[in-house]
Amino acid sequence: MSTSEFDKYKVDHLFLLVGENPLPNYVAARLLLNPGGTPYLVYTTGTEKPAKRLQTILSSEPIGLKTAQLVPLNDGEADAYQIQKAIRSKLETIKDGKIGLNYTGGTKAMAVHAYRAVFSKERPQTVFSYLDPRKLEMCIDSENTPIKPIKVKPEVLPVKLAKLFQIHSLELKANPTQEARLPDLAATLAEIFKDEDKAKHWFDWYYKVFCENARKKKNSNYGDWKSKSELEKLSVSLETAPPAVIAYLKREKLVTPDDKISLQVVQQKGIFTEIKHFCKYLDGLWLEHYVLQQVKNIADLHSIKDYGLNFEVPLKGTRSGFEFDVAFTRGYQLFAISVSTTSKRDLCKNKLFEAYLRARQMGGDEARVALICCTDEPDTLKAEVAVLDEKKIAVFGRDDLMDLASRIGEWIKQNDKDAR
Known part of the structure; x- marks a missing residue:
């Protein structure tokens, strides 16, 4: 046309x-x-x-x-x-x-x-x-x-995401990220998370070792990250980390001679502007970067002209506003993706509901929304939110992680079919 x-x-x-x-x-x-x-x-x-x-x-x-x-x-x-x-x-x-x-x-x-x-x-x-x-x-x-x-x-009529936000009088806190950080590490973690036992292995190391060293503690609960000066001194043991993660970190020369990950070396690499951003990456932001890379991989194939992550928007009446984890536009149509490493159904449903409401606010009836999480039952999770228009939402689970680019592509194609 x-x-x-x-x-x-x-x-x-x-x-x-x-x-x-x-x-x-x-x-x-x-x-x-x-x-x-x-x-x-x-x-x-x-x-x-x-x-x-x-x-x-x-x-x-x-x-x-x-x-x-x-x-x-x-x-x-x-x-x-x-x-x-x-x-x-x-x-x-x-x-x-x-x-x-x-x-x-x-x-x-x-x-x-x-x-x-x-x-x-x-x-x-x-x-x-x-x-x-x-x-x-x-x-x-x-x-x-x-x-x-x-x-x-x-x-x-390709409409950029920034224009879409401008039309709705929403000002982003920062420019959205369009380049995935540490895409190979994100892919390594996606490979781990496709298996529930391997994901548990990751969480055991991440919470019991990494967070124990890198986070403040209050009443036996983890709080904020430690100060920049404290994090820069940290070298965290990798002894119980998943082998694939250890192999990646060694390949990137982020490991000390005694097999620990040095946060100071990570900072010196200049990948993240602040050292705590790497900590947040390990906390789950890696999945957002993985999803961004998958969208980027199929952008030309599916006429995706603009994409990004970290769309933080201040909103009156709220403490932290709202955020689209990953989003892209095809023409003037908004596709918003909510991302979580959890498999807990209530958390997953809450994220999907919020993304749906915000996407409708931004993109109207044409907006489409997906949740990418680690559930083993994406179809039943989608059925549980039947109050939402099923043609406007998609749910991808653990089994979709390693073929995510294709799954997103199929979602786009199905959207085109529904619009005929």
Whole structure:
């Protein structure tokens, strides 16, 4: 599907009904406005902020749009007279050029009365449209002909993750990581975790030896990591660590002559900006980096233009905000992946629920969510969260770890099939 299929439906003046999620408005403006065209953002009191934010974003887009005009309805989102009056007053200022209305956002009343305001037999070339989130199609709605659906393929409108966050007025604490750290170590640990007994062997060493040396303790419970100066002095015994991990660390020359891992040597390698980041990596972040590498491996094959991990977002009313472990976009569609080394069902379900809610907030009905964890029963875990739309979620377990790139690829292909 080439962009030329959108060209004959592009307009010079496009009215957009702004809803709680402004992403469809952004997509419609990018696909249906001619270069130099003017967006008209119809909004209510409740959507004033996203409308003004969208006005700023669209002004900086590369197709050179004119500054979006704001069309306030105040509290009249269900008032037929007010909706039609506000839109018609803008229509009267338009002297030439093709006009369009995309009614994906807003309330049903706004869609009905906006249509009535814009529709005119004197303007037969007016383009009416809406975005179908189930099929990822822009539907051209005409009075005398069947609806014309145009598939929005990933290559038509690639949207970066940073843009997606910007559209929702969310500011990242730091730039997302796009390069996996210690990918060979992550792959080694994934190989270990595919076997429950070997994973237990890892946890025995990690908690009883590594954490015993590297973490503070309070009332027999592990707390924060020790100070930087204390960690730099640490050399932790590898005697009871899994052989594959020992082999990797020796190969990378991170082991002292008496077979201990030296955190000072790790720091000197410059892989992590802070020594405690390596500790967190061993604590479970390695799996996020492993997943990131698998996504990167299939990016070109599946038209994935942007990906990363560590999307930490401050959120008012919460202590730590929220975080997407790994995420990528195909076109304007968000794929969010929650990651955990646990096999505990309650923890897994909680992570899946949170990721689902946040992804819907960011990517709307088009968003897709996956959980990658160490359960032995991913299918039954997925069945236990049946309240979520099963076509929009996926669960990958221990048995999927060594073929994860293929599994993610199959998930993407199934998504494409569901959108047909």
